[in-house]
Structures are given as structure tokens and as C-alpha cells.
Amino acid sequence: MxxxxxxxxxxxxxxxxxxxxxxxxxxxxxxxxxxxxxxxxxxxxxxxNIVARSLKTQKTSTIGIIIPDISSQFYPEIVRGAEDVANIYNYNIILCNTDLDTEKEMEYLRVLREKMVEGILYMSSSLQPKIFNLIDELQIPTVLIENRDEDKKYPSVTIDNEAGAFDAVNYLIKKGNKKIAYIGNKDNGSNVTYLRYEGYKRALKENNMELDDKVVYSGGLKVEDGYEGIIHIIEENKIDSVFCASDECAIGAINALRERNIKVPEDVDVMGFNDIYEASIFYPKITTIAQPMYDMGSVGMRLLIKIINKQKVEETNFELPYQLIERDSCK
Structure with a gap:
């Protein structure tokens, strides 16, 4: 006993x-x-007895972390950074995976409120008004990671996704590429991959290159999306490069090109985004835009803990630096 x-x-x-x-x-x-x-x-x-203590003190020393896809290689590194900081300050975490489902996101927000978490790190594939309405209703301190709302009302930690994509496509153009495809998402203005699509478009425009919808594929960010995207694009179009909104997309795209005896990078340059671990060991190693994933989690958790404890916070919207990593998937 x-x-x-x-x-x-x-x-x-x-x-x-x-x-x-x-x-x-x-x-x-x-x-x-x-x-x-x-x-x-x-x-x-x-x-x-944590439950008894929390009922008495209204403090559970627990923070909820909501992520859209636990199978993605991108989010675990963010969670690791957040958890390491939480441990330093003696907070526990509850991890929730939403499977890219907005209704599931909303349900987890309600569940975390019932569990009396003191704050939430919130990552989402998109940010819809009903999500913000619920966060306001539940009155739980919340920090957005990876995404941010347009008005910067909510604390956030992210990078400049539009600028990162612009630099990526500019890099492909400077390599002499004339027909640059895009694989990602372009349909939701609050989605980070939509911002990457905007960066893709701006790079083309500023280099006097025409946007061709026939070489733009709007889908998800997984390996199969990259694979299907390339099959769809090269069926009737000739390209010399492709900008993928995630490294997993880039891996799928390279596999599809290989199956059709199209060499990377000799025939087609492939650019990724995020710099997940596999990007550095896949063949060919993937040129990509690196996000500081661990730092995004640790900065977000430090910010959230300060807000929870009503400490002075001078900055609530952090934009961390990204880096273009040159590897072997581009000439």
C-alpha cells in the first residue's frame, strides 16, 4: 500500500x-x-496525491502540447525542446496528436481544460477562427508554435516561412533552373505551407518568371504526397527543379523521379524544407531550409511558463532564424 x-x-x-x-x-x-x-x-x-493537491491549490504543474501529426519527423524535435525546458521548471506534459483534424484539435483543447493544465503549446496545420474562439473561451494560456495568427494577438514562436521559401526558390533560379515545380499546400491562408507557396510565387515574379499552375501540386506534406505530386506534374510537363514544402515531400518526389529514370540532381534539382534528420542521410542528401526545431520548442515552453507565472514578458511573438543547407539534391 x-x-x-x-x-x-x-x-x-x-x-x-x-x-x-x-x-x-x-x-x-x-x-x-x-x-x-x-x-x-x-x-x-x-x-x-497530485489530483488532491491540484484541487486545493488550482495548480497541476502540467502543460498540454498539441501536435497535428506524431508520425511526422518534424514535431518530435520541437516536443523534445519543450519537454527539456518543462523538466527544468518541474512541469509535466500531456501530449495530444490530432491527426490533422480540426474537430479533434478542439476536443483536445476541451480535454486539457478538464485536466486542469496550466498552459498549452499549440501546433496546427492550420489556424481557424473557431480554434481561437475556443482558446479564448477556455481561458488557458496558449503559445502557438510553427504557426501564428495574422494579428499576432496570441504568443507565438515561428520562422518567416514566406521568406524561407523565397530564398529556396531564388537558390534554384540562381542554379540556372527555368521550370520550377511546387509541391505542398496553397489553399489556406493561415497554413504555413501556404506561406511557402507565397514565397515560391514571389521568387518567380521577382525573377520575371511565369507562374504555371500545371507544375503546382496542392496536397499534404508526407512522402506519398511528394511521390504523387511528381507523378502528376511530370505526366504532361517537363521540369528542371521542384521546391517541396517539406523534406518528406522531397523524399517522395526523389523516389518518383528515380523510378522513371530521372536523375537527381543531374536532370532535376529537388529542394526541401524543415531539415528533418532523414534529409541528411537520404540519398541524395537533401538541400533544404532548416528550421530550428528544438529551439522552437524550448523558446515556446519558456515563454509559456513565464506567462503562466505572470512574469514580465518583453516579447511575445518570436521569429527565429532559418538557414539554407546545401547538400546533394541540387546541382
């Missing part, structure tokens, strides 16, 4: 109230008594 606070008090020879003060770090207990209580806790392997 698990030890109770009463057992700890008896073992240490103190009152239950004294044990409670030690557990809650209330600085009225002398060091000798505190040491006795701590030794009793260790000996009895006592663990406080």
Missing part, C-alpha cells in the same frame, strides 16, 4: 501540517526538521 502524508509525519515525528509545508516549499520550517521530513519521504517512497 502506498505511503500517505500521515505515514510520513509519523516517521519524521512531526505534524501533518509540517510535512505539507515542506512539500509546498513554505519557508517556515527549520533545516533540521525539513531534513527529517525529506528523509522520511525518501524512505517511504511517498508521492503526493
Amino acid at each position: 502506498a505511503a500517505s502524508i500521515k505515514d510520513v509525519a509519523k516517521e519524521a515525528g512531526v505534524s501533518i501540517a509540517t510535512v505539507s509545508r515542506v512539500l509546498n516549499d513554505i519557508n517556515v520550517v527549520n533545516e533540521e526538521t525539513k531534513k527529517k521530513v525529506q528523509e522520511a519521504i525518501k524512505k517511504l517512497q511517498y508521492r503526493p
Whole structure:
């Protein structure tokens, strides 16, 4: 049977109230008594009843993290950065995977409120008004990661996705490419991949190149989307390069090109986005725009914990630097 606070008090020879003060770090207990209580806790392997404590204090030391796709290689590194910081400040996390489903996102927000989390790190493939309405209704401190709302009302940590895509396509143009395809998403103005599509379009425009919808494929960000995107594009079009809105798309695109005996990069340059681990070991190694994934998680968690504890926050919308990584998938 698990030890109770009463057992700890008896073992240490103190009152239950004294044990409670030690557990809650209330600085009225002398060091000798505190040491006795701590030794009793260790000996009895006592663990406080978190539910009971949270009901009394309204603090659970728990933070919810919502991600859209746990199978993606992009999000685990963000979660790792967030968790490492949470551990430093003695917070636990609850991880929720929404499978790119907005209704599931909303349900998890409600569940996390019922679990009395103190804050939420929120990652989404898109940000819809009903999501923000629910966040406002639930009144849980929330920090957006990867995405941000247009008005910057909500705290956020992201990169400049439009500028990153612009630099990526500019790089392909400087390599001498004339027909640059795009694989990603272009249908939702609040989606980060839509911003990458905007960067793609701007790079073409500023280099006096025409936008050709026949070489633009709007789909998801997984390997199969890149594969299907290339099949769709090259069926009736000749391209010399492709900008993919994720590295996983780029991997699928390269596989599809290989199957049709089209060499990368000799025949077609392929550019990715994110710099997931596999981009550095896949063959050919993928040229990409690197996002500071770990830093996005750690900065977001530090910001959220400050907000939870009502500490002074000078900046609430962080835009972290990205980097173009040159590898072997471009000539």
C-alpha cells in the first residue's frame, strides 16, 4: 500500500501540517526538521496525491502540447525542446496528436481544460477562427508554435516561412533552373505551407518568371504526397527543379523521379524544407531550409511558463532564424 502524508509525519515525528509545508516549499520550517521530513519521504517512497493537491491549490504543474501529426519527423524535435525546458521548471506534459483534424484539435483543447493544465503549446496545420474562439473561451494560456495568427494577438514562436521559401526558390533560379515545380499546400491562408507557396510565387515574379499552375501540386506534406505530386506534374510537363514544402515531400518526389529514370540532381534539382534528420542521410542528401526545431520548442515552453507565472514578458511573438543547407539534391 502506498505511503500517505500521515505515514510520513509519523516517521519524521512531526505534524501533518509540517510535512505539507515542506512539500509546498513554505519557508517556515527549520533545516533540521525539513531534513527529517525529506528523509522520511525518501524512505517511504511517498508521492503526493497530485489530483488532491491540484484541487486545493488550482495548480497541476502540467502543460498540454498539441501536435497535428506524431508520425511526422518534424514535431518530435520541437516536443523534445519543450519537454527539456518543462523538466527544468518541474512541469509535466500531456501530449495530444490530432491527426490533422480540426474537430479533434478542439476536443483536445476541451480535454486539457478538464485536466486542469496550466498552459498549452499549440501546433496546427492550420489556424481557424473557431480554434481561437475556443482558446479564448477556455481561458488557458496558449503559445502557438510553427504557426501564428495574422494579428499576432496570441504568443507565438515561428520562422518567416514566406521568406524561407523565397530564398529556396531564388537558390534554384540562381542554379540556372527555368521550370520550377511546387509541391505542398496553397489553399489556406493561415497554413504555413501556404506561406511557402507565397514565397515560391514571389521568387518567380521577382525573377520575371511565369507562374504555371500545371507544375503546382496542392496536397499534404508526407512522402506519398511528394511521390504523387511528381507523378502528376511530370505526366504532361517537363521540369528542371521542384521546391517541396517539406523534406518528406522531397523524399517522395526523389523516389518518383528515380523510378522513371530521372536523375537527381543531374536532370532535376529537388529542394526541401524543415531539415528533418532523414534529409541528411537520404540519398541524395537533401538541400533544404532548416528550421530550428528544438529551439522552437524550448523558446515556446519558456515563454509559456513565464506567462503562466505572470512574469514580465518583453516579447511575445518570436521569429527565429532559418538557414539554407546545401547538400546533394541540387546541382
